[in-house]
Structure formats: C-alpha cells, structure tokens
Amino acid sequence: MQPLKNPIQQRADCKPGQIPQDVLQSSEPILLKGFAHEWPIVQAGIESPQKAADYLRSLYNGQLVFTAYGEPSIKGRVFYNDDMSGFNCQAVKASLHQILDRIFKHADDPTPPTIYVASTEVNSWLPGFANQNSAGLDEWQPLTNIWIGNRSRIAAHYDFPNNLACCAVGKRRYTLFPPEQVANLYVGPMELSPGGRDISLVDFANPDFAKFPKFEQALQAAQVADLDAGDALYLPGMWWHHVEALTPFNVLITHWWRDSPAFMGRPENALELAILSLRNLPPAQRKAWKALFDHYIFEHQPGDQDHIPDDRKGMLSQPLTPMEARKLRAELLNKLKV
Known part of the structure; x- marks a missing residue:
C-alpha cells in the first residue's frame, strides 16, 4: 500500500x-x-x-x-x-x-x-x-x-x-x-x-x-x-x-x-431499526425523515425543547433519565411486535 x-x-x-x-x-x-x-x-x-x-x-x-x-x-x-x-x-x-x-x-x-x-x-x-x-x-x-x-x-x-x-x-x-x-x-x-x-x-x-x-x-x-x-x-x-x-x-x-450511560443502549440497534423502517422509503420521504433526525438527534442543541413544559417533555427530556429510557425501550419493544 x-x-x-x-x-x-x-x-x-x-x-x-x-x-x-x-x-x-x-x-x-x-x-x-x-x-x-x-x-x-x-x-x-x-x-x-x-x-x-x-x-x-x-x-x-x-x-x-x-x-x-x-x-x-x-x-x-x-x-x-x-x-x-x-x-x-x-x-x-x-x-x-x-x-x-x-x-x-x-x-x-x-x-x-x-x-x-x-x-x-x-x-x-x-x-x-x-x-x-x-x-x-x-x-x-x-x-x-x-x-x-x-x-x-x-x-x-x-x-x-x-x-x-x-x-x-x-x-x-x-x-x-x-x-x-x-x-x-x-x-x-x-x-x-x-x-x-x-x-x-x-x-x-x-x-x-x-x-x-x-x-x-x-x-x-x-x-x-x-x-x-x-x-x-x-x-x-x-x-x-x-x-x-x-x-x-x-x-x-x-x-x-463508553462516555455515555449504558442505559442508552447500543446505537447499532437504532441503525438496524432505520434499515428496517426508513431505508426503502421513497427519496422524498427519506429526505423528510432526515430533517426530523437532524432536528431531534444530529443537530440537537440544549434548549431546543424549551417551549415544552418540563413535566411534559417525556422522551425529549435532556438528558434522558434512566426511567424515561426504560419506558421508551418498553414502548419500542411493544411496537416492534408483529
């Protein structure tokens, strides 16, 4: 080489x-x-x-x-x-x-x-x-x-x-x-x-x-x-x-x-779920979902959800608490049942 x-x-x-x-x-x-x-x-x-x-x-x-x-x-x-x-x-x-x-x-x-x-x-x-x-x-x-x-x-x-x-x-x-x-x-x-x-x-x-x-x-x-x-x-x-x-x-x-809490799980799981649910959407829809991912994930900044009362932020809480993580994981498992 x-x-x-x-x-x-x-x-x-x-x-x-x-x-x-x-x-x-x-x-x-x-x-x-x-x-x-x-x-x-x-x-x-x-x-x-x-x-x-x-x-x-x-x-x-x-x-x-x-x-x-x-x-x-x-x-x-x-x-x-x-x-x-x-x-x-x-x-x-x-x-x-x-x-x-x-x-x-x-x-x-x-x-x-x-x-x-x-x-x-x-x-x-x-x-x-x-x-x-x-x-x-x-x-x-x-x-x-x-x-x-x-x-x-x-x-x-x-x-x-x-x-x-x-x-x-x-x-x-x-x-x-x-x-x-x-x-x-x-x-x-x-x-x-x-x-x-x-x-x-x-x-x-x-x-x-x-x-x-x-x-x-x-x-x-x-x-x-x-x-x-x-x-x-x-x-x-x-x-x-x-x-x-x-x-x-x-x-x-x-x-x-890792420099993030273990309760956040493995990011690979999110990638596999995206392959299942997003990758084969039409290009325009993938572009729309990319905007949502940028907003909520990749370009997220502290204060983005300040317009929501703290006790109503749920999964949008920053940082995500262990209790919210367990709740979100349970909801995902239930939704993935087919």
Whole structure:
C-alpha cells in the first residue's frame, strides 16, 4: 500500500493514571509513546518473547481459550472464505499453554499458520494481570481484553466504545480512518463478519483500486500509528482501524469504555431499526425523515425543547433519565411486535 501522508498526534507525557483530560476527550487518535513501558509484561517481553510468554503462563488459570487458526496460505489475514459464506480461519478452544507452544514452534517459519487469540477478558483467564499491568482508568471501569498471536492482519472495522490499546509485546501498526470515510472503505455484510464487527473488504496489503476505486480517497484521510512495546494508542469510538501484528509473537491489551450511560443502549440497534423502517422509503420521504433526525438527534442543541413544559417533555427530556429510557425501550419493544 502507498505511503500515507497524515501524521498521527503523539504525546510522551502520559503514564498509567496520569492521562490528561484533553487526551481522553480527543476526537482524534493519539499515540502515547512509552505509556506502559514499566508494565511487568512489557519488561518481560523486552528481555525476550519467551519471558513474556512465561509471564502469561504464570497467571493463567487453565480455562480454555477461543482461538482462530488459519492455514499459512492466508498470510495472517483474518477474513472471509472465498464465497463469503464463512471465514478463512477455524475457531477452536485450546489451552493457553498449547497456543503459546504452537506460536513459538512456528516462530521462525517464513509463512507460519495464523494463530490469533482475540478479545479475551483478562480477569477471567489471567487473574491478577490487570492489577499488575494497570492503565489507571479505574474511574471509567473499562472492559480489559488481551489479544495474543503471531503475525496477523485484521480488516478495518470500528468499535463504538473508546479504546486505549497498549502494545505489550512485539510491534503493531494501526491504519486509521475518521468515521466519515465509511463510504470509501467498501464495508461488507452486517449479519456475518469476523469478530462480529462490519469490516472493510479491501486487502490493505494489495488493494485492488479497479474494484475499490474510492479507497484511494480513504487513504488521503488515513493516519498510521506504529506501536512499539510499551506504546499505547488512544482511539476514539467509531474510528475505523486496520490492525497489523508485525512480529512472530505479539500481545495487545485493550481497554474499552463508553462516555455515555449504558442505559442508552447500543446505537447499532437504532441503525438496524432505520434499515428496517426508513431505508426503502421513497427519496422524498427519506429526505423528510432526515430533517426530523437532524432536528431531534444530529443537530440537537440544549434548549431546543424549551417551549415544552418540563413535566411534559417525556422522551425529549435532556438528558434522558434512566426511567424515561426504560419506558421508551418498553414502548419500542411493544411496537416492534408483529
């Protein structure tokens, strides 16, 4: 893929528990150099990849781990099979000891099989890890996951929560796109996707610009973050990111949190409901509904409903209360019954 021109913001003044608010409230990604350098897992990996693996083994509680295995022919790209009826990796459950043994068995292979442990909650499989390797985000109560494997390429996708992704062992490369680039990324099916997230169908290692011509426009807006062991990436929710693990053994720790109340639900649900009820309306009606969505949702400003008495605003209350949210959810469930 052609070199990208847009530099990513970098900070060298952030440490666990000492992340300035302007970083955590940024609407763009920021690379935090050396953020987790003092973590035990990082220090073990600097000594040797095997030492890092031994550190993980020492905390492992024995529960089987979901793992993706792919043949050498996929060259690390976790993706669909040829007809997009399934995936090019086999999902199995195995002991972490077996997984690590297999990774190191193929560490020197020029084309190893792909071995990829994705999004595994650390407190469930590695008790004590999060306390020993803390990002200091306790006030946000993040979901902390570990990702383990050899060289891999994960298709561009987005996540709703904010993320602090810490490269603990090895090297990672993130290719990042702002949310408005979605139309230029050629996103695949919503019902079936690797990892359960909509993904770009473009092969970043060998993009087919004849098939995906608008991808060149996406590249004009892209940023690249290269993470060494101990670096972290603050990634705002909804940014598209393609992730490459670049070394024979890699460990990533992610911290996901949302900055809105959980009772508000998942925005994806609203998108799916809009596909059901709005997308196939005639153009004039879609335009009319767009005006309503702009008024009530996307262009909403405090004070827009001041002409309504407070005790009569209902779902238009700002902010929406947990009780109003429960009431609205119940009404929606009832209306969706067919």
